[in-house]
Amino acid sequence: MAKRAILGLFEDASYAAEAGDALQRAGVAPTDYDFLTDTPYPEGAFGERHEGHKLYIFPLCGALVGLTIGILLTSMTQMAYPMVQAGKPILSLPPMAVVTYESTMLTAIIFTIIGIVFESRLPSFKQGLYDTRITEGYIGVLANVEETQLTEVSTLFTQAGAVDVVRENQAPA
Amino acid sequence: MAASESEHLHHGTAHGEGHGGSSGGHYPGMWIFPNPRVITRDMAGKVASMPRGFTLALLASGILLVLGVVGFVARAAADGFDDRAPWGYYMAAFSFVFMVTSAAPVAAVAFRFTKSHWRRPLSRVSELFAVVGILNIIMFIPMMLILPPIANPNAGHGNGHDLDIRRTIWFEGPVGAPHAWDLVGVIALAVTALFILWLSAVPDMAEARLTARGFRGWLYRRLSGHWYGAKKQWQAQKAGLALMGAFYFMTLIFVQFIISSDYAQSMIPGWKDSIFPVFYSLTGFQVALGTCLIILYIMRRWGGFQEYYGKSPFWSASKIQLGLTLLWAYHLFAFFITYWYGRLAVEQNIIKYLFTQSYGGLFVANLALSFAIPFLLLLWNPVRRSAWGPPLAGLSAAAGALMFSLRVMVGGANSGNIYAAFLDHVPAAAYPDLWDIFIVTGAIGAAAFTYLLATRILPLISVWEVKEGALYQRLATFTPTGKGEYLVLAKPE
Numbered sequence: 001m002a003k004r005a006i007l008g009l010f011e012d013a014s015y016a017a018e019a020g021d022a023l024q025r026a027g028v029a030p031t032d033y034d035f036l037t038d039t040p041y042p043e044g045a046f047g048e049r050h051e052g053h054k055l056y057i058f059p060l061c062g063a064l065v066g067l068t069i070g071i072l073l074t075s076m077t078q079m080a081y082p083m084v085q086a087g088k089p090i091l092s093l094p095p096m097a098v099v100t101y102e103s104t105m106l107t108a109i110i111f112t113i114i115g116i117v118f119e120s121r122l123p124s125f126k127q128g129l130y131d132t133r134i135t136e137g138y139i140g141v142l143a144n145v146e147e148t149q150l151t152e153v154s155t156l157f158t159q160a161g162a163v164d165v166v167r168e169n170q171a172p173a
Numbered sequence: 174m175a176a177s178e179s180e181h182l183h184h185g186t187a188h189g190e191g192h193g194g195s196s197g198g199h200y201p202g203m204w205i206f207p208n209p210r211v212i213t214r215d216m217a218g219k220v221a222s223m224p225r226g227f228t229l230a231l232l233a234s235g236i237l238l239v240l241g242v243v244g245f246v247a248r249a250a251a252d253g254f255d256d257r258a259p260w261g262y263y264m265a266a267f268s269f270v271f272m273v274t275s276a277a278p279v280a281a282v283a284f285r286f287t288k289s290h291w292r293r294p295l296s297r298v299s300e301l302f303a304v305v306g307i308l309n310i311i312m313f314i315p316m317m318l319i320l321p322p323i324a325n326p327n328a329g330h331g332n333g334h335d336l337d338i339r340r341t342i343w344f345e346g347p348v349g350a351p352h353a354w355d356l357v358g359v360i361a362l363a364v365t366a367l368f369i370l371w372l373s374a375v376p377d378m379a380e381a382r383l384t385a386r387g388f389r390g391w392l393y394r395r396l397s398g399h400w401y402g403a404k405k406q407w408q409a410q411k412a413g414l415a416l417m418g419a420f421y422f423m424t425l426i427f428v429q430f431i432i433s434s435d436y437a438q439s440m441i442p443g444w445k446d447s448i449f450p451v452f453y454s455l456t457g458f459q460v461a462l463g464t465c466l467i468i469l470y471i472m473r474r475w476g477g478f479q480e481y482y483g484k485s486p487f488w489s490a491s492k493i494q495l496g497l498t499l500l501w502a503y504h505l506f507a508f509f510i511t512y513w514y515g516r517l518a519v520e521q522n523i524i525k526y527l528f529t530q531s532y533g534g535l536f537v538a539n540l541a542l543s544f545a546i547p548f549l550l551l552l553w554n555p556v557r558r559s560a561w562g563p564p565l566a567g568l569s570a571a572a573g574a575l576m577f578s579l580r581v582m583v584g585g586a587n588s589g590n591i592y593a594a595f596l597d598h599v600p601a602a603a604y605p606d607l608w609d610i611f612i613v614t615g616a617i618g619a620a621a622f623t624y625l626l627a628t629r630i631l632p633l634i635s636v637w638e639v640k641e642g643a644l645y646q647r648l649a650t651f652t653p654t655g656k657g658e659y660l661v662l663a664k665p666e
Contacts, residue, residue, distance in 0.1 A: 036401050038376070053412060055412045073347065098347075099347045130383070130401055136210050
């Protein structure tokens with residue numbers, strides 16, 4: 001059965017943390033609920049799971065690709081069209097460094113952009129469950145649960161101190 | 174509905190226990206913590222409004238932009254692009270705009286690295302300069318046409334004293350050098366800055382996407398897509414801003430190096446100086462920080478942002494301004510003394526050309542505006558603590574940077590035979606005509622126009638950052654009687 005989203009809105013961070021604990025006790029998997037905030041909160045503020053990311057791999061791969069392209073481009077150009085400048089060797093590192101640096105930076109940047117877009121799942125043209133009160137400092141606890149659990153989760157949110165509970169297909173406030 | 178001032182003040186103590194002129198211990202108005210509950214609505218109102226002062230500024234900068242286009246077309250019609258000499262003032266205009274606007278995003282990037290709380294109101298002001306990067310790309314296209322080829326087109330035609338290949342950093346002429354690599358650098362810089370701006374503004378756009386109307390609403394919905402403020406997204410944003418910030422700084426230094434090298438140093442035969450690119454970058458950082466503070470001051474004084482900008486960004490930035498000003502003087506002296514002591518004919522000619530004779534007046538103005546005036550202003554604690562002192566020093570540094578760009582770029586364009594082995598005489602100064610004045614003022618107007626338009630799309634406050642700041646800062650008193658007010662800062666990591 002497809003999972004449905006339900007959003008609890010909390011005015012206070014401690015109530016949101018309580019809701020997270022209640023979801024955990026009710027057997028909702030940590031990957032099935034998330035805290036939506038209008039600003040980054042400190043790590044573990046809601047007792048949430050640790051989230052890792054692999055963003056650093058992207059610039060590293062990009063830099064390696066760019067470095068290789070830069071070295072190949074400069075060395076092959078100079079081998080194909082040798083120009084002796086002031087008695088320097090055909091393959092001299094200082095002049096090669098200029099182009100190699102630029103190509104390395106360029107591909108590292110492009111790969112990082114791809115990595116950020118991939119890691120944060122942006123952009124997307126589909127609107128998910130959200131409530132504009134989160135922009136006013138409310139904390140949203142978004143749970144994706146089976147349809148049969150919706151009522152139970154809604155009760156959990158209310159008991160934890162939610163000021164409102166929003167479900168899918170319900171007009172946002 | 175935009176939040177009223179009384180609403181701000183009423184709610185001001187809810188999160189920050191202090192607000193504006195009502196708090197700050199010995200220094201009233203030093204620290205301001207806006208109310209996170211109303212900031213999103215208030216910023217949406219400010220972005221959508223068109224105050225009279227803003228409209229006038231947009232009109233004035235638009236007129237300057239048109240004059241600049243007129244000057245450019247007239248110059249192109251009269252002189253074409255074959256000779257670089259008539260384009261000296263265009264090169265200076267590009268250099269100045271590029272120097273300011275490309276270095277400005279570093280203010281947001283650098284102070285995020287250092288996790289300085291005071292930088293929060295400054296972040297978006299500096300990041301918005303990314304939009305002017307598009308103007309930099311457009312302005313750079315004629316710069317490519319002006320730049321002479323590396324290989325001497327007259328080589329082997331009896332000019333025995335000329336070089337076959339002029340002296341540049343592109344020693345072995347890699348494919349596309351210098352034009353293509355310069356252009357790629359300028360584009361990479363602009364794209365990186367725009368991506369940083371987007372990444373930083375995504376949470377703010379996501380907050381406003383459901384309430385904004387018209388073009389802004391359409392744009393916000395497309396650009397903020399799937400952002401809901403989930404933890405993984407905040408983590409990716411934080412890491413992304415750090416990585417892209419580092420790459421931006423590394424790319425900026427490189428592009429400033431190739432621009433200063435290709436359009437100033439290599440234009441004057443025999444000008445070999447390892448300090449100049451550093452000096453160019455340093456001037457850029459000095460003027461960029463100053464320009465951000467000028468904008469901050471204008472918005473605080475006349476733009477209705479007094480509820481968001483305390484004096485602390487000015488005070489904290491002023492110390493960095495003072496450091497940059499002293500470094501500027503140190504690098505100038507290091508450059509000058511090497512040439513003065515070297516006493517080769519080419520070195521003496523370059524000193525006479527750029528410092529003491531041909532462009533001596535501009536050099537004195539440059540020295541006074543970039544060093545003497547900012548230094549004498551920023552030396553004093555009360556001036557550094559004021560909201561007007563650091564922006565005034567910034568204004569002086571900006572005028573100084575313009576003098577610097579005029580001196581080295583116009584000097585470079587009018588140095589004579591670019592394929593000569595060294596500068597064997599002291600060329601005369603090239604004075605501006607009407608079209609040159611139009612071009613220089615037009616370029617500055619175009620940058621201002623672009624920036625002003627950008628403020629109609631994104632707020633001048635990084636809303637999520639200011640809200641985050643409210644979580645970690647508050648004013649407390651040392652005694653129960655309410656005396657001895659001090660600032661409590663938290664470090665989340």
